[in-house]
Amino acid sequence: MNQNLKHLIRPSIQAISHYQVVNAEGLIKLDAMENPYTWPDEIRQQWLQLLVTTDVNRYPDPIARILHQPIRESMGIPDDMAIMFGNGSDELIQIMAHAVAESGRTIMAPDPSFVMYKMIASFAGMSYLSIPLNEDFSLKREETLNMIRKHHPALIFLAYPNNPTGNLFDDAIIEEIIRTSKGLVILDEAYHAFTGKSWMSRLGEFDNLLVMRTFSKLGLAGLRLGFLAGPKELVNEFDKVRLPYNINVLTQVSVKFTLEHMDVFEQQTTTIRQQREVVFNALLAHDELTPYPSEANFILFRAPQGRADDIFYGLQANGVLIKNLNKPFGPLADCLRVTIGTPQENEKFLHALGRALDHH
Numbered sequence: 001m002n003q004n005l006k007h008l009i010r011p012s013i014q015a016i017s018h019y020q021v022v023n024a025e026g027l028i029k030l031d032a033m034e035n036p037y038t039w040p041d042e043i044r045q046q047w048l049q050l051l052v053t054t055d056v057n058r059y060p061d062p063i064a065r066i067l068h069q070p071i072r073e074s075m076g077i078p079d080d081m082a083i084m085f086g087n088g089s090d091e092l093i094q095i096m097a098h099a100v101a102e103s104g105r106t107i108m109a110p111d112p113s114f115v116m117y118k119m120i121a122s123f124a125g126m127s128y129l130s131i132p133l134n135e136d137f138s139l140k141r142e143e144t145l146n147m148i149r150k151h152h153p154a155l156i157f158l159a160y161p162n163n164p165t166g167n168l169f170d171d172a173i174i175e176e177i178i179r180t181s182k183g184l185v186i187l188d189e190a191y192h193a194f195t196g197k198s199w200m201s202r203l204g205e206f207d208n209l210l211v212m213r214t215f216s217k218l219g220l221a222g223l224r225l226g227f228l229a230g231p232k233e234l235v236n237e238f239d240k241v242r243l244p245y246n247i248n249v250l251t252q253v254s255v256k257f258t259l260e261h262m263d264v265f266e267q268q269t270t271t272i273r274q275q276r277e278v279v280f281n282a283l284l285a286h287d288e289l290t291p292y293p294s295e296a297n298f299i300l301f302r303a304p305q306g307r308a309d310d311i312f313y314g315l316q317a318n319g320v321l322i323k324n325l326n327k328p329f330g331p332l333a334d335c336l337r338v339t340i341g342t343p344q345e346n347e348k349f350l351h352a353l354g355r356a357l358d359h360h
């Protein structure tokens with residue numbers, strides 16, 4: 001492209017690279033925290049019937065009215081809290097950033113954590129500060145609170161459980177973060193389905209607390225629906241920044257339908273949680289690997305020094321795609337992340353992993 005025109009793009013955008021999505025064609029896909037299961041045939045047929053009667057000539061309902069009550073009930077959202085929907089929770093992060101972005105405003109989140117927090121800070125022209133974690137990926141209490149006092153972040157994102165580490169941060173420290181922060185604290189509960197813990201019921205205890213969830217990891221990644229719950233005064237402001245028709249008609253009716261069949265997801269997530277134990281124990285049985293305990297549908301593990309790339313490509317050569325997080329010298333040096341699949345997929349992963357490790 002003509003250099004003169006490229007200069008129109010902000011330097012902060014030119015400096016970032018694309019969010020990488022690897023082509024998984026022909027591979028067992030254990031890289032993106034998707035639910036490996038589709039729906040039973042009978043339910044799929046009912047769903048198709050519903051789609052047949054759904055018209056797409058009109059714009060969707062801008063506030064997705066049909067989803068409010070079922071989601072409030074199914075997700076235990078306190079009655080006095082407002083909710084808004086996003087095209088995935090990625091969009092909600094972007095909406096919040098756009099709504100607060102102003103020169104000198106900062107987003108803070110732990111490192112390592114979900115990469116979109118930092119990318120979206122760049123998109124919005126905000127500064128971004130990483131909160132360093134302990135070696136076991138827990139929060140450093142003093143250091144974190146001091147950073148907040150010093151930098152006054154407008155938004156703090158805490159993924160609970162954290163991605164890509166799988167752990168839950170300490171509740172007492174989270175509470176201190178919320179109390180210390182003069183900005184907003186967003187608990188990102190993308191992996192809620194795989195843990196027993198949540199901050200949802202504590203909404204309202206603090207003016208500056210919001211909770212975000214998504215249907216993606218539960219099994220609807222292809223539909224793109226996330227929601228934000230929190231105090232009305234805040235959510236109503238964020239809602240002004242949302243593009244009016246962000247949730248399409250097919251997503252609205254499909255999610256409404258699936259909320260009537262939550263038992264299917266519950267069975268699936270129970271199996272995934274059981275399989276998480278199986279995979280964790282198998283990883284633990286390899287003396288040279290260090291798996292980290294997980295409350296999510298993935299497991300982070302550390303390979304022997306300098307071996308992560310080999311193992312990653314070895315797995316790929318054997319038909320299994322996981323996520324390579326290895327960055328020398330950083331907190332994720334030698335780290336790989338595997339999403340929990342079906343029992344058969346997990347077995348194939350473990351078998352391929354054994355081969356990749358022996359290959360040395």
Ligand SMILES: *Cc1c(COP(=O)(O)O)cnc(C)c1O
Pocket residue numbers: 033087088089090091114159162163188190213214215216221224225226
């Ligand atoms: C996957 C993920 C999201 C984004 O999910 P959407 O598909 O955009 O709803 C948000 N936060 C965390 C921590 C995630 O891992």
